[in-house]
Amino acid sequence: MTFETVAERINEDSGCPEHDISMRHITATVHVVPDGTGEAFVDFVAETIVGIIKAYFDIKRETKPFIIN
Structure with a gap:
């Protein structure tokens, strides 16, 4: 599994480094x-x-309503 570092900063309380991945x-x-x-x-x-939620709306957008008689 690959990961990406999206942010790096110093913690304000402890002074230790933090990384958002x-x-x-x-x-x-x-x-x-x-x-x-x-x-x-x-x-x-x-x-x-x-x-x-995004997947639900993608599926809903791609399907057509139908009526059962």
Whole structure:
């Protein structure tokens, strides 16, 4: 799986570097502590819901209504 770094910054509270990465529909913020450890905060729910809503409207737009007699 490939990922893309979409943003890098220094955390205002701790001074540690943070990286926002994107992997398909998942976005994560990786917080790196100077000793090499860290945490990852994953936000995939919002991205997944947006993807589902877009897919729903794409399907709805491509289908034609029909009447069953």
